[in-house]
Amino acid sequence: MSILKDLQDLIEADIITQETAEKIKNHYKDKGDSSINRLFVVFGILGAILVGLGIILIIAHNWDELSKTIKTIFAFLPLVIGQLLCGYALIKKNQSIAWKESTSTFLFFGVGASISLVSQVYNIPGDLSTFILTWMLICLPIVYVMNSSLTSLFFIVGITYYATETSYWSSPSKESYLYWPLLLSILPHYYQLFKKRPKSNFMVLHNWFVPLSVLIVLGTLADKEGELMMVAYFSLFGLFYLIGNLDFFTEQKARSNGYKLFGSLGMIILLLTLSFSEIWEDLRKHEYVFKELITTPEFIVSVILTALTSWMFYVYQKNKSIEDIKPLAPMFIVFAITFIIGHYFSFAVVLINLLVLAIGILTIRNGAEKNHLGILNYGLAIIAILITCRFFDTDLSFVVRGILFVLVGVGFFATNYWMLRKRKKNEH
Known part of the structure; x- marks a missing residue:
């Protein structure tokens, strides 16, 4: 590195001291070591996966020619080898990630291979969801014994697949309530990552995997009153958005903040979906029996998520002024009220459209105040998509529709041009 080669010249020219030069050398040495360690982790994981797949392929190729005893030995072989390797890593390489x-x-994959092979050898009956659930339950201790973040990610994927297989894809579908305690079981490891390695790649991946998993599985709670899940989902989006705006996440790069992205996009997409009047007409045709409604899982989960998001909003807002409230932060409350109104009055669709328009305008203002082109263009995009939705949903003439699109296009150009000129002016 050129800067390291120039250190001696800088010392001789009395620009830096020998002590400063040593600090610079140590800094770049640590940085280089960190890069090497990350590569070693990646290649080590890829090597383990490839070796495991290779062993499975070799066994599978000669499977039919093997006796039952040999098959049983091979069935447990990946499990035994994996445990021996983990034991060696704990005893001899405990500091090596x-x-x-x-x-x-x-x-992790050895456990799955052993379960499937033993089931095949001895013709043990069972379906795919039971297999995955058994696999995940056996592998959960690996996360904590080995302090393995990658196994934690595999576990999250596994329990998500278990829930979708059980409730979405099986016929007849079954409840997958076990998913929720399984997800809670992995949160202590997630918290340890937050405390000890908050900027690690594994932490970043957990910040995406956890909210995505919850979003996918929440729909499995729908039963007879599925339309109530719109409230549940909107409150969940609001919860994610508020979590994503906590100090820890705002100090991170945008790529680390899956909560904020899922929360923001989720709320906007749901609002735009409900900006069409046909959906509200269908909702008003549905009749509810209150005594039956309050016992449904959709109602219960909607109340729980709305209460949890309200608490998070209080935590987020308690030390901030009203002027600091972000446009999307209190939207879950407004949406819940509008959803109730929409079951009785047709003007709820107008409120939704005004709400989306207000969010777009406030987002543009927020972007202008922060001199942030991304936020500003996000607000413009919200308004543009809203106008596009109304293009297919109103009886306006093509001339009026064309003028609206021209105005939006001019708005994009004008606001970006103004922002760039403002930046140049501030630089000078």
């Missing part, structure tokens, strides 16, 4: 993650990955 690469060793712990790669051996844990091998053991």
